[in-house]
Amino acid sequence: MKTRSVSRFKRVALAATMSSALATAALFSLPPNAMAVPAEADAIGAGVQYGPPSFADLAERVEPAVVSIAVSGTTEVSAQMNDAPFPGGKGLEEFFKQFRDRFPGAGNGAEREFKGAGSGFIISADGYVVTNNHVVERASEIEVLLSNGERYDATIQGRDPKTDLALLKVEADKPLPFVALGDSDSARVGEWVVAVGNPFGLGGTVTVGIVSALGRDINSGPYDDYLQIDAPINRGNSGGPLFNNRGEVIGVNSAIYSPTGGSVGIGFAIPSNMVGDIVAELKTSGKVTRGWLGVQIQPLTDDIAESLGLEETHGALVAGVEPGSPASGAGVRPGDVIVSMNGEKLDEYRDLPRLVAAASAGSESTLEVIRDGETVALAVEIGNMPEDDVKMALAEDSDTPKLGVYLSELTAEARQRFRIGEDTEGVLVTGVQQGSPAAKAGITAGQVIHMVGQQTVRSPEEVISRVQQAAADNKPSVLLMVEYNGQQRFVAVKFAKA
Secondary structure, three states: OHHHHHHHHHHHHHHHHHHHHHHHHHHHHOOHHHHOOOOOOOOOOOOOOOOOOOOHHHHHHHHHHEEEEEEEEEEEEOHHHHHOOOOOOOOEEEHHHHHHOOOOOOOOOEEEEEEEEEEEEEOOOOOEEEEEHHHHOOOOEEEEEOOOOOEEEEEEEEEEOOOOEEEEEEOOOOOOOOOOEOOHHHOOOOOEEEEEEOHHHOOOEEEEEEEEEEEEOOOOOOOOOEEEEOOOOOOOOOOOEEEOOOOOEEEEEEEEEOOOOOOOOOEEEEEHHHHHHHHHHHHHHOOOOOEEOOEEEEEOOHHHHHHOOOOOOOOEEEEEEOOOOHHHHHOOOOOOEEEEEOOEEOOOOOHHHHHHHHOOOOOEEEEEEEEOOEEEEEEEEOEEOOOOOEEOOOOOOOOOEEOOEEEEEOOHHHHHHHOOOOOOOOEEEEEEOOOOHHHHOOOOOOOEEEEEOOEEOOOHHHHHHHHHHHHHOOOOEEEEEEEEOOEEEEEEEEOEEO
């Protein structure tokens, strides 16, 4: 047995030696032209496509309609802006973090210029561009750059902070290339998707992945219904399109989950069906109107359902009812569990805000609620959601002071959206006009105005009245006490004439 084993080893070694020698001899004995690459038909694997199909044709076709967006402006930088939490927790990095970079030496009241970059896409030949609201909401100047190098100044046609969408308009002397919105409801988990955008200001960049999940709620707003994707997207991709393999836009890339700050394969896109509805309203009226019920709701957990004697956790638990709201008039009470609206079952509690928002103001709806173990049907007339944007000065008189802020009362929905505590009183800033005195003073959406001058305020009308009084007293500016992220400070905002 030992001899046979050695013999086998010798035969293997000899074969290897002979093979090596033959290869060496062949290499040095062939004529020079024999070293040419073999014909494709003879090459191993030649002509066979491996892996997924190429997306080169798709990218080449859609890239002319994908734009880079450059924004600039001035803002007051303070520690509270740098330390403000992102929606959804520590790991959820909204792309607009790029607009809140720390400025060396900045403190309360320090005014700094900022520049930012985002993405967008053209949806019509006459120059309408879709992007994210957070890309442009604080900008005083917006420039759109096409893939062929053409540049256009852009204006804001309308914004919708609740869904983080904005519609821009550029004026060109020729038809522009554009892409079409597809049907995001037809998207399936596992399907290929292509993201195109402007990460880190690099310009047209194409990445590929799949749809990882549908209907994600990342706690960024009341109408979260994101597509989750694993196509690599980073800061600057915000507002860019997400394509299916037919070249249709099925989403707007808006956020990533990133404990490290870079892409880890978890991104989120606003579904195109939502985008289409919002953009249509922004195009015609510059804002979005929604139905209103006037309830504060929370999820129905297993423990809560068990304590209420319910077998299922479907529905929305009413935590509060706003006085004078449609819900209050219909008899909705705290503790009610709303399980359906107009016969449509609520699989999750966040289905209710979407159904209510889609309903027309003045329309009659039926809520099915469970109260004390009994099912009750309540008829409710859907109201018109209170305006988020109330202009600081409503008169058209040229002497009217213009600060350029938009205000609303601190409703339950507003508190939930901006994470404002129940004990906070004042008036919410929901938007700031680009280039306005308020923008230059560092006023931003999400701040709460407590005082105008030395007087407390609790309604937009009170703010307007006291600002106008300050202007009538020929004061060059008005003093506002604002709160953001739990920190209060006084800000002097200079007046600007209309």
